Amino acid sequence: MRVTKGAKIATGTALLALGVAACGGGGGSSSGGGENPRAASGTVYIRGCEPQTGFVPGNINETCGGTINGFVYSRLVKYNSDTAAPELDQAESIETTDNKVWTIKLKPGLKWTDGTPVTAKNYVDAWNYTAYSPNAQLGSFWFGDIVGFDKVNTSDPDGPDGPKEAPKPETDKLEGLEVIDDLTFKVTLTAPVAVFRTKLGYTAFAPLPEAFFKDPEGFAQKPITNGPFKFVQWDHNSQIIVEANPDYPGPEKPKVKRIVYKMYKDDNAAYADLVSNNLDFTELIPPSALAGDKWKADLGDRAIEGQQGVIQTITFPLYDKEFGGNADFRKAVSYAIDRKTITEKIFNKGRSPINGWVSPIVEGFKDGACGELCTYDPAKAKEYLAKAKAAGYTPPAEFPIWSNADGTHKDWIEATVNSINQAFGPDAGVKFVHKDMPTFAELRDTITQHKIKGAFRTGWQMDYPHIENFLNPLYKTGASSNDGLYSNKELDEKLHEADTATDPAQANALYQEAEAMLQQDMPAIPLWSYGLQAGTSKWVTGVKVTPFGELDPLSIAIKEA
């Protein structure tokens, strides 16, 4: 065979490429047999995903990073995995007389994983760092209640798009934070906040050790922490390994030696690994397994069901004349949605219809805030639609409900749209349709710029388990996530009254009254709350899932052989 010189080079290169590709690799893990393969190493494998930011608590706002950060950082307060009630964790006491000045005392003897003690200064420094706007931390707004926030966190006068720049803050220390001694510090708020104690369990309120401030970027990749587990290793896009912290002082100690946070791109892959006992925990059962309760048949007593603090709503752009509608129109839409059938058919009962604007699992929840407005009643829907028209509102011929195509919202929005159209009847003069924007980023961009033409899906995942978290950020005039620009003076006053109430029971009652006031205008239509479906392998036991839908890392234990 005659081979030209060029061809020799070409085949040689191809062979070389094959050779290079064949190198590398290593050992895999395998399981099987009657022995518990987890027992020897004390290691469990749980489903994970790549965090968007490093291990700096004040800069974390998504679940991939939030879950694993919850394992390695302890805060002043933690939430009970069963009841969602806030309990003291690193704090020995959190005291106040007026909900405005809070004195926080730490438990003695707490340590960072590098051996240095956890001090009041660690908390104050961390909070100052997060709040200081030039540090550009995602969690900065959490400190907005503290005196002096406007002096450390300046906002851009014309937003990030404008040519002007934010002025440099006067100082980098919050005036309202004061270290009293090694273990005590005082927090002064601008106004009384009834739920401040509950808020303290949120990620952004974690402390940071001295080591952080020497090298924030290096620290974010290899942190020193104070929680039940300590950080070992982060292989990007692949896994994060944490190990039990031997110095962890809490009454309940970790029961496993090591947790491997294994990253999956596809829920189905994680599920296949779970069913074949290669993965010990996942909190995301894929829709294909939920269909027809297949996952319960696959997993048997390894299936875990529960509730989590996430609700789904549809919000109207109240600033838009055409698509904002009027109160009667929005009520008509609410009457026209058959929540029960949709949750049964589309979600296999994985979600439950709600009767108010607040998740049923949080403190202060009261059933029935929405009254009969959130029940399916086609006759009433037609009646209210007629009323809305009589009051002078002409709905557009086509009324879109928007969602993002990169999420899994198509099915339920189409079912909802069908439900509304059927209830309204063919001669209603308005037809609801489902429309998609390609990405979540684009949808949110359009919503926050108040340019959206139609109603849109909104979901709220609680930051902390309290009724207040479902009202203030969403419905107060000018609140950060008030996407529809709803404004109601009476509601604002009621919420303010609740915020400033010193008696927690009274505060909760006032919040409930405020929630019931949303009935008048229906700025958003409540749909359902998210259930929780998780599963474990046959090698582990005792697994609990928090109301945030995450694994309680202290609960997981390896079965005795």
Place this chain on the structure above:
Amino acid sequence: MGRYAIRRLLQLVPVVLGTTFIINYMVWQLPGDPFAGRCGQRPCPDSYVTAMREQFGLDQPILLQYWNFLKNLLTGNLGTDFNGVSVATQLADAWPITIRLALMAVAFEALIGIGAGVLSGLKRGGFIDNVVTISTLFLLSLPIFVTGYLLQWVLGVQFGVIEPTVSDAATIPELIVPALVLASLNMAFTARLTRTSIVENLRADYVRTAVAKGLSNRRVVGVHLLRNSLIPVLTFLGTEVGSLMSGAIITEGIFNIHGIGGLLWRAINGQDYTIVVPVATLLVLVYLITNLLVDLLYGVLDPRIRYE
């Protein structure tokens, strides 16, 4: 020959410049701020958005951004992605796995596809031909994700022959099933292409001459017939290498292989152009180089082809 290769290599420069500019331009034209979707239902703090835009140069004009990109690419400094993780490290972790998977898939396509094609082409209308025709029809009608989930479920979950997912190391034995899945569709294409080509060339003059010269059957088929019949197949397989590297997203997802496909998928969803652009640029290079190799290999197969 050498001059031809050099000329082709020089042609790569304007093509790479053009494609990278188009990729950059398109990524920047995407609607929606990449940092707006990062804070869920809340708007991100202004200070965060401003700082990130400044860090990644999003506040500069497009041409300047493109210039910086080229400068960084040539100096090998790919910087970090929006998550603050080194892009070069991520690419270095993911590429070997994807290359391994793609080459294994191409090898399966070539071995099984060409083998089946030759067998069925030689005995047209025979039993083997019918088996190949029916089984390729079956494979062609199955989308990759069906084959993938099916094999994963049957072999991995039901019978436990393989692990349902591939470990981080992604060793060659672990990649056999994913590579077969990835190859399944195009294996069928290759088989059919080879078969047609063989059937056509069986009637060619040079084959008749070879037979008349009294050459052994093995030599007629192996040297004369096969070499000439492989040209269209080679063209197909060459472009396959490129598309397999970018198109393994589904297979990588099913078997949780940490390759380029998954990296690209996550980056596109997060509008993280710091990853999308270098990956796309590398894919362009892979396409161009495999095409060049294919063109050069033509000369090996068919001496009539000369390079000017």
